Amino acid sequence: MVNMLLNGLQVSVDEGMTVLEAAKFFGINIPTLCYNEGLTPYGACRLCLVEIGEPGRSKLVTSCTYPVGEGLIVRTHSERVVKTRKLLIELYLATCPSSKVIQDLASEHHVTRVRFRPRDEKCILCGLCVRMCAEQMQGKAIGFARRGVDRKVTTPFDRKSEECRLCGGCMYICPACQARCQGPREEKPICNACLNLSQPCLDYFDDAMCFMDPCVACELNSGRTPKSERRNNP
Amino acid sequence: MTVTPKRLRAPEDLTVLRQSLVDRTDDRKPRIAVCGDTGCAVCGSLGLASSFKEIIERRGLKDRVGLKVTGCLGFCEQGPVVLVFPGEIFYRKVGPGDVEEIIDRTVLGGELVERLLYRDPITGQKLPRCSDLPFYKNQTRVLLEGNWRIDPNDIYDYIARGGYSAVAKALYEMTPEDVISEVKEARLRGRGGAGFPTGLKWEICRKTKGDTKYVVCNADEGDPGAFMDRSLLEGNPHSVLEGMIIAGIGIGARHGVIYVRAEYPTAVVKIRNAIEQASELGLLGENILGSDFSFDVTISKGAGAFVCGEETALLLSAEGKVGEPRQKPPFPAEKGYKGKPTVINNVETFANVPLIIKNGAAEYRRVGTEKSGGTKIFCLVGKVNNTGLVEVPLGITLREIIFGIGGGIKNGKRFKAVQTGGPSGGCLPEQMLDLKVDFEELSRAGSIMGSGGMIVMDEDTCVVDIARYFLQFLKSESCGKCFSCREGINRMLEIVEGIAAGEGSPEDLDLLEELACAVKDASMCGLGQTSANPVLSTLRYFRDEYLAHVELKKCPAAVCRALIRFQIDENLCTGCGICRKECPAEAIEGERRKPHTIDPNRCMKCGVCMEVCKFGAITKS
Numbered sequence A: 001m002v003n004m005l006l007n008g009l010q011v012s013v014d015e016g017m018t019v020l021e022a023a024k025f026f027g028i029n030i031p032t033l034c035y036n037e038g039l040t041p042y043g044a045c046r047l048c049l050v051e052i053g054e055p056g057r058s059k060l061v062t063s064c065t066y067p068v069g070e071g072l073i074v075r076t077h078s079e080r081v082v083k084t085r086k087l088l089i090e091l092y093l094a095t096c097p098s099s100k101v102i103q104d105l106a107s108e109h110h111v112t113r114v115r116f117r118p119r120d121e122k123c124i125l126c127g128l129c130v131r132m133c134a135e136q137m138q139g140k141a142i143g144f145a146r147r148g149v150d151r152k153v154t155t156p157f158d159r160k161s162e163e164c165r166l167c168g169g170c171m172y173i174c175p176a177c178q179a180r181c182q183g184p185r186e187e188k189p190i191c192n193a194c195l196n197l198s199q200p201c202l203d204y205f206d207d208a209m210c211f212m213d214p215c216v217a218c219e220l221n222s223g224r225t226p227k228s229e230r231r232n233n234p
Numbered sequence B: 001m002t003v004t005p006k007r008l009r010a011p012e013d014l015t016v017l018r019q020s021l022v023d024r025t026d027d028r029k030p031r032i033a034v035c036g037d038t039g040c041a042v043c044g045s046l047g048l049a050s051s052f053k054e055i056i057e058r059r060g061l062k063d064r065v066g067l068k069v070t071g072c073l074g075f076c077e078q079g080p081v082v083l084v085f086p087g088e089i090f091y092r093k094v095g096p097g098d099v100e101e102i103i104d105r106t107v108l109g110g111e112l113v114e115r116l117l118y119r120d121p122i123t124g125q126k127l128p129r130c131s132d133l134p135f136y137k138n139q140t141r142v143l144l145e146g147n148w149r150i151d152p153n154d155i156y157d158y159i160a161r162g163g164y165s166a167v168a169k170a171l172y173e174m175t176p177e178d179v180i181s182e183v184k185e186a187r188l189r190g191r192g193g194a195g196f197p198t199g200l201k202w203e204i205c206r207k208t209k210g211d212t213k214y215v216v217c218n219a220d221e222g223d224p225g226a227f228m229d230r231s232l233l234e235g236n237p238h239s240v241l242e243g244m245i246i247a248g249i250g251i252g253a254r255h256g257v258i259y260v261r262a263e264y265p266t267a268v269v270k271i272r273n274a275i276e277q278a279s280e281l282g283l284l285g286e287n288i289l290g291s292d293f294s295f296d297v298t299i300s301k302g303a304g305a306f307v308c309g310e311e312t313a314l315l316l317s318a319e320g321k322v323g324e325p326r327q328k329p330p331f332p333a334e335k336g337y338k339g340k341p342t343v344i345n346n347v348e349t350f351a352n353v354p355l356i357i358k359n360g361a362a363e364y365r366r367v368g369t370e371k372s373g374g375t376k377i378f379c380l381v382g383k384v385n386n387t388g389l390v391e392v393p394l395g396i397t398l399r400e401i402i403f404g405i406g407g408g409i410k411n412g413k414r415f416k417a418v419q420t421g422g423p424s425g426g427c428l429p430e431q432m433l434d435l436k437v438d439f440e441e442l443s444r445a446g447s448i449m450g451s452g453g454m455i456v457m458d459e460d461t462c463v464v465d466i467a468r469y470f471l472q473f474l475k476s477e478s479c480g481k482c483f484s485c486r487e488g489i490n491r492m493l494e495i496v497e498g499i500a501a502g503e504g505s506p507e508d509l510d511l512l513e514e515l516a517c518a519v520k521d522a523s524m525c526g527l528g529q530t531s532a533n534p535v536l537s538t539l540r541y542f543r544d545e546y547l548a549h550v551e552l553k554k555c556p557a558a559v560c561r562a563l564i565r566f567q568i569d570e571n572l573c574t575g576c577g578i579c580r581k582e583c584p585a586e587a588i589e590g591e592r593r594k595p596h597t598i599d600p601n602r603c604m605k606c607g608v609c610m611e612v613c614k615f616g617a618i619t620k621s
Helices: A019-025 A079-095 A100-108 A128-136 A169-173 A216-220 A227-232 B011-024 B038-042 B045-058 B096-108 B145-149 B155-160 B165-172 B176-185 B198-207 B228-235 B237-251 B265-280 B311-318 B347-359 B398-405 B439-444 B463-477 B483-500 B506-522 B526-531 B533-541 B543-552 B578-582 B608-612
Strands: A002-006 A009-013 A049-052 A059-062 A073-075 A143-145 A152-154 B031-035 B066-070 B082-085 B089-091 B214-219 B255-261 B296-302 B342-346 B375-382 B388-393 B415-420 B427-429 B453-458 B566-568 B618-620
Touching: A002 A019, A009 A019, A019 A049, A049 A079, A059 A079, A059 B506, A079 A100, A079 B483, A079 B506, A128 A169, B011 B155, B011 B165, B031 B038, B031 B045, B031 B096, B038 B045, B045 B066, B045 B096, B066 B145, B082 B096, B089 B096, B145 B228, B155 B237, B155 B265, B165 B237, B165 B347, B176 B198, B176 B237, B176 B347, B198 B237, B198 B342, B214 B228, B214 B237, B214 B311, B214 B347, B228 B237, B228 B265, B228 B347, B228 B375, B237 B255, B237 B265, B237 B342, B237 B347, B255 B265, B255 B311, B265 B296, B296 B311, B311 B342, B342 B347, B375 B398, B388 B398, B398 B415, B398 B453, B415 B463, B427 B533, B463 B483, B463 B526, B463 B533, B463 B543, B483 B506, B483 B526, B483 B543, B506 B526, B506 B533, B506 B543, B526 B533, B533 B543, B578 B608, B608 B618
Parallel strands: A002 A073, B031 B066, B214 B255, B214 B342, B255 B296, B375 B453
Antiparallel strands: A002 A009, A049 A059, A049 A073, A143 A152, B031 B082, B082 B089, B375 B388, B415 B427, B415 B453, B566 B618
């Protein structure tokens, strides 16, 4: 057991835990997008930032990767953390506005404005699908390609991969493509957006990504033509 | 020098070899050193070297005149550079036609070739010797000293000048703990940019349990305009190897890896050659100098990603994986190359180590500041008169570097800003010129030491344009793994581009500042954390200029195309019509011998008219 100071409280936790796990254990809610209990921490979404160290010499670290340690001082909701976190959520919202997960995060954290030019990205590159495929499904069928703003999740050479066993794990875990909010419709005063969810994966992940044939999402969403039929009858 | 390689089995063998080499060298024998580094090579220095060789051979002077193709001599501005010893006579901009004359008059005759001498731009005096030139006079060349005298392809040259004696000393006169405490005592700090105390890093790694440990040399120098590490690797590769061996002794590692970018083919060849020569003499490999310490070095070539200069990304890339940073901790000293405890240092850091061990920490610390000892190599580039490679003691002021060594700003323009630390450094204005250059002071001023790039800007530079340029570079080099860096840089660039295009508002400046702070705080690795520096430092020191862009829609330096206008002065225009002919957009109209006018709607602001006008009638504002 190690002793640490969590938001001003002296707590003692098991050695080998991460700060995020410790905070969860004590009921402190830290938002995450790229974290999943069953997968290796990745530290890419930056939402789980916490402030560590003495005030004045503190720094922000991702709690999903930072190990607990004797005498560690952690603040999960300091002004600096909240300010940075809110700006990151605002950035997510500007980049991927149609994800219900992100919209929910925004309302939970009182992000009420977006000052950046909106774009509609389909993928937030959290890497959950890649880790799911490799670690839980032993598939290693998908991975990242290219870098920076061109980075994307794909199969080798963008071709249908023989390693893929069509298990659907990647789709199951994706925070962006499970359910997409279509946003308020102009003619209707009530949003109803949560009743208007549909799957975007069909358009975006056409050849490279969607190996589900017939696709689970298409089956669920009877309003769309299943992928196999679309391909045969364009 | 031709010596048959014989394996050295004891430290005494090394001393004997050195003595025999020293005995054979005659300091009075004339020698010619031709700079063979990239800057001079593109100006034809390699051709010069072969014609020197050809003439020396043809005239049977081979025994009387020595010739060396060396690494970078530093004064790239004046290349191709040729030095003649004894006397350190400095010839600049030497052409193929000058070769015969240099041999006849200087080498054999002992006179100077006046027209090839450097002329002081202020006094107008011709200065024959290196030590007279302000560029060299004001430097403290400790690491670069070797570049003048050593043929990088010849290990005997290095040994003759005391090379590898630090390895012998570390093996036979010191314990590994002594080695580490000596480096700690010298206050050597990582020259790669962050300035972490090297001795402390070694100590942590030594204390970490593990049977296999590694020493990794970071030679992935990717900053635009920076070539310190390349010059060391190409000019004096053995000093880096020697530093790595000593690090191996200190931490108890048997293996070393040099990660060098594939864009440095010459450096790769020279290191490979150096490793082969050192192995032949038993200075690398099993039982070095007859001791029970063994160490080998392999080369790993990078594939050209800026982010691979970050240590965790570099280690993954060296293992053959995708070069992306990972979140620290664990630090490489605990879990590094192949998951083993690893010391990773920059080229220049390793090159400092033999000096510390050989001369002792106290001697080493005579140069430098209280917290960081030694010298630092900078690449002085941009709008400065003397561009090149400069080595200065830590703690020197920016003014001494830019005006003392650099000789001031080109074409008599005014100094505006200097950017230290490459693309992720900050721009410092004139009032910061008396800042002492060390890790703490620079970081307090909002910049970083970085690996040593130093870009000087004059009054014709627009800071918004500069911020945009560096953000563009960082955007294409960000690996994209963590969201704050990938999207943050992209959005900062979006805002800055808007400002440069005249579409910015004062609120944009606040948003830009807020975003930059968040990116700095939230990003995973050094690239993201420092990517906001160009923006934050320019906002801090040149806010007026940003305000002029967003409020007045004017670019004070007349750089941002969307905000400038070209105009013809009626009184100066003679109506010659040359601008009308040259204008690619056909935006200039006017009758012959009558003042012309520019149609602002058609003008694409290329500036050709201004260049071709012989009467200075065209201005931009």
